[in-house]
Amino acid sequence: MSPPTEPGEIDALIAQVARLPGLGPRSARRLVLHLVRRRAQVLDPLARALARVAEAARECSLCGNISTSEICPICTDPRRASGEICVVEEVSDLWAMERGGAFCGRYHVLGGTLSALDAIGPEDLRIPALVNRVRDEGISEVILALNATVDGQTTAHYIAEMLEPCGVRVSALAQGVPMGGELDYLDDGTIGAALRARKTL
Missing domain, CATH: 3.40.1360.10 (Dna Topoisomerase Vi A Subunit; Chain: A, domain 2)
Known part of the structure; x- marks a missing residue:
């Protein structure tokens, strides 16, 4: 079992989420709280999906998609x-x-x-x-x-x-x-x- 996340790490996550379009600090706090409370069902799969996209996503050399x-x-x-x-x-x-x-x-x-x-x-x-x-x-x-x-x-x-x-x-x-x-x-x-x-x- 992994050690509990430190509040400083949660604050850092909230700050990153708040930078997304359409989200401010208050919405980011609610979203992060939801993710942390549902770690196994939502947070862990999301983290894995984000890691895969960060590794594989690129711009199409022809059209820019x-x-x-x-x-x-x-x-x-x-x-x-x-x-x-x-x-x-x-x-x-x-x-x-x-x-x-x-x-x-x-x-x-x-x-x-x-x-x-x-x-x-x-x-x-x-x-x-x-x-x-x-x-x-x-x-x-x-x-x-x-x-x-x-x-x-x-x-x-x-x-x-x-x-x-x-x-x-x-x-x-x-x-x-x-x-x-x-x-x-x-x-x-x-x-x-x-x-x-x-x-x-």
């Missing part, structure tokens, strides 16, 4: 080689698209959007890699599934300009995505409707 291999299962699936690439800002947006099951092609994660205020330029995103993929993979359409924010729309127009010499169709999600909305918070039906009603830029 999170995977446990050099190239993620979406990129290696031959059924998804449809000639369509769906461009998203973050991995969470890719996962939101996959939940709906409306898209059967491949993805490209930018890693953010252009932002003058945050000094994020094209060289800070995976835009050059996208252009290379369009040229090398025989892509027929690039679907820009970027969030309906000012930065998202600025990024979409920049990408459309960069891809213009490639002669590829560039479209964007249409109805169903409200201005200021983020894909990760939309329901599956809304994402599916927006994807089907995409428009050419």
Whole structure:
């Protein structure tokens, strides 16, 4: 039987949990208390799962998705080689698209959007890699599934300009995505409707 955890170690765990999105110190304390009280059923399996993910998780070298291999299962699936690439800002947006099951092609994660205020330029995103993929993979359409924010729309127009010499169709999600909305918070039906009603830029 392992020795009891010292209060200092519990405080350190609470501090780490409080750094997670959507959690503050009070929520972190409640969560850690729940984990400690249910150590065998919850805490120990969680610790093992976290250790495995910390060891194996990596960024897909093609699309930027999170995977446990050099190239993620979406990129290696031959059924998804449809000639369509769906461009998203973050991995969470890719996962939101996959939940709906409306898209059967491949993805490209930018890693953010252009932002003058945050000094994020094209060289800070995976835009050059996208252009290379369009040229090398025989892509027929690039679907820009970027969030309906000012930065998202600025990024979409920049990408459309960069891809213009490639002669590829560039479209964007249409109805169903409200201005200021983020894909990760939309329901599956809304994402599916927006994807089907995409428009050419």
